[in-house]
Amino acid sequence: GMIPVELTVNGREVHLQLDPRTTLLDALREHLHLTGTKKGCDQGQCGACTVIVEGRRINSCLTLAVMHDGDKVTTIEGLGTPEKLHPMQRAFISHDGYQCGYCTPGQICSAVAVLDEIAAGIPSHVTPDLDKVSLSNSELRERMSGNICRCAAYPNIIAAMNDVAG
Numbered sequence: 672g673m674i675p676v677e678l679t680v681n682g683r684e685v686h687l688q689l690d691p692r693t694t695l696l697d698a699l700r701e702h703l704h705l706t707g708t709k710k711g712c713d714q715g716q717c718g719a720c721t722v723i724v725e726g727r728r729i730n731s732c733l734t735l736a737v738m739h740d741g742d743k744v745t746t747i748e749g750l751g752t753p754e755k756l757h758p759m760q761r762a763f764i765s766h767d768g769y770q771c772g773y774c775t776p777g778q779i780c781s782a783v784a785v786l787d788e789i790a791a792g793i794p795s796h797v798t799p800d801l802d803k804v805s806l807s808n809s810e811l812r813e814r815m816s817g818n819i820c821r822c823a824a825y826p827n828i829i830a831a832m833n834d835v836a837g
C-alpha cells in the first residue's frame with residue numbers, strides 16, 4: 672500500500688502518498704515535478720541527484736522518501752531563482768563551472784553544502800584532524816569527488832567555490 676510522507680521542500684510543506692520503494696529522487700522529480708535534480712546513474716555513483724537534507728548533502732537516488740518523513744529538503748530550485756541567484760550559482764556562471772550542465776544542479780548543491788561542512792569543521796579524508804580543516808584546493812576536490820562531471824569542468828568548479836568562500 673501507499674505510505675503518507677510529509678516533507679518540507681524548499682520551504683514548502685508537501686504531503687505525499689508514496690509506494691514505500693520510491694526514492695527521494697523520484698519523489699522530487701516525478702511526484703513534485705522538481706526536475707532540476709537530475710538522475711544520472713541512479714545508483715550512487717555520479718552525484719547528479721545531490722540535494723541537501725537537514726543541512727547535509729545526500730545522493731537522493733540512494734535513499735527512500737519514506738526515510739525522510741518530516742525532513743527539510745533543499746533542491747537547486749530552492750537555492751536561488753533566475754531573478755535572485757544563489758552566490759554559488761552566480762560563481763558557477765562567472766567561472767564557467769559547467770559545459771553541458773547536466774551535473775550542475777548536483778554540483779551546486781554539493782558545493783554549497785561543502786562550504787557549510789568546512790565552516791562547521793567536519794573532517795574529511797584529506798584532513799581527518801578537525802582543527803586543520805581548510806579551504807585548500809585538494810580539500811575541495813576531495814569533498815567534491817562524489818560529483819562527476821563528464822565535461823571535466825572541475826578546475827572551474829573549484830574556482831567558483833573559492834570565489835564564494837572568499
Ligand code: FES
Pocket residue numbers: 709710711712713714715716717718719720721730731732733
Ligand atoms: Fe544518484 Fe547518480 S543519480 S548518484
